[in-house]
Amino acid sequence: MTQEAFKKEQTLEMRKKLIGQSCRLFFSHDPVKIVRAQGQYLYDENGTQYLDCISNVQHVGHCHPSITKAATVQMELLNANTRFLHDNIVQYADRLAATLPSKLCVFYFVNSGSEANDLALRLARQYTQNEDVIVLDHAYHGHLTSLIDISPYKFRKLEGQKEWVHVAPIPDTYRGLYRRDHLDPAQAYAEEVKNVIDDVLKKGRKISAFFVESLPSVAGQILLPPGYCQKVAQYVRAAGGVFVADEIQTGFGRVGSHFWAFQLQGDDFCPDIVTMGKPMGNGHPLACVVTTEEIAGAFTANGVEYFNTFGGNPVSCAIGLAVLDVIEKEDLRGNAVRVGNHLIKLLRQLQAKHPIIGDVRGVGLFVGFELVKDRMALTPATEEAALLVRRLKEKHICLSTDGSWDNVIKFKPPMCFSIEDTERVTEQIDHFLTEIENGLQDTNNKNE
């Protein structure tokens, strides 16, 4: 028997007392208490419906019946660890392999994106026998100690940068070093990575890996210029390192046209290691690392077993298989293209009307729009972005901000998001931006 439900105030009070205060809530000035969900809709304790534009983990929709059924059926049968031979793990790896270039064919199943990136770091170091890592500015790759070290988004707020970590500029063609008027931003930003590599080598250090999100999200939905990854991979490999694509937010068809966001770079690009997580289990903790036979071989050769108690168990893999089935059966990639394109079109119409929208960018159902106080100076409109998110929440629409100045409003909804949903949310954005531009004051301007 579960305990009787608390009143919202009581839940908040107990959370304050019992849960670490660094674990934050959405809409901290007035958090929503969600008690059930279906598809792209959340319901609070009073039955009020919220439109969910941010839950990229519940990829095929909250509480999808096929996922619930796959989990229940397998839980009733068996859930043991991967030292017992079982079909699910190999069937799942085989299905994932079919979505990837043939070179990426050895899988390790883990329980979170952070575990996947930490293992990627170990694989890279074992294979290259080098230590140093290059990352992009503002990147986030996970919450483990090793990953805070390679996440400028986090370590800049803490004790700082380790000597084995090197940061290259984010290839942001809207407000970065090289912009859309540059003749070849891909080459220019790749040269920046080459300069970092040259500096590392001059210091007598060696590169193990370049880590990058295939479409940097925490940095504010940054589309890597086409050809950037090919050029960077060439420089990194020439220096003895490997290319790690973090697909933890961007994988599993989120970008619509392709199953993996790194494929947006073209057929001639293949990372050496890919990490995946969030959408993989539709909310069940399931994540993975895939790599080449050579890199996996070096990891095996060190003679140390890799054992992960929960990773790749029959229930997780049954859920993973069901997620792949739903993506196919419901043509969720096609939906991401259709609905994502419509959303971008509507946001561009708003951009033409509201000078505060400086940029609209994204692909599939991974879309952001950036608010600026001034389109020439690109001064981030951070307070306005926070205010817009708060106002939308009052209309029962959940959105969030991201980017270095928290001025990018981000869409990454469940993949069943509809054309009607895009119209509902953009109508409200239009309304509130008009209000904000007319200088209406926020009634509750505490930060998120």
Ligand code: PMP
């Ligand atoms: N990489 C990226 C790009 C992420 O967005 C996240 C989570 N926000 C992680 C890694 C870490 O994943 P997890 O929270 O599952 O450990």
